[in-house]
Amino acid sequence: xxxxxxxxxxxxxxxxxxxxxxxxxxxxxxxxxxxxxxxxxxxxxxxxxxxxxxxxxxxxxxxxx
Numbered sequence: 386x387x388x389x390x391x392x393x394x395x396x397x398x399x400x401x402x403x404x405x406x407x408x409x410x411x412x413x414x415x416x417x418x419x420x421x422x423x424x425x426x427x428x429x430x431x432x433x434x435x436x437x438x439x440x441x442x443x444x445x446x447x448x449x450x
Contacts, residue, residue, distance in 0.1 A: 388430050391422040399430055400437045410434045 386396050394417045402413050410431050414420055420427040 388433060389417075389419040389421075389426040391420075391426070392418040394419050394426075394430075396433050399433050403434050403437050 388394055388396055388399060398417060399413065399419070402408075402417055406413065406416075408416065413434060414427060414430050419430045
């Protein structure tokens with residue numbers, strides 16, 4: 386699912402970046418160019434990042450085929 390339409394950034398890209406690095410939420414969004422326009426996507430991006438770092442989050446579970 387797209388989080389930032391301006392940059393075309395998806396939830397999967399945000400989650401992958403959070404797994405790859407120990408950067409802050411703000412730094413991850415900056416690296417992925419999330420929120421460069423209106424910034425309306427930043428809250429959703431932060432929610433995805435918070436959830437992905439939680440052990441019981443559906444984002445951190447492998448997708449079933």
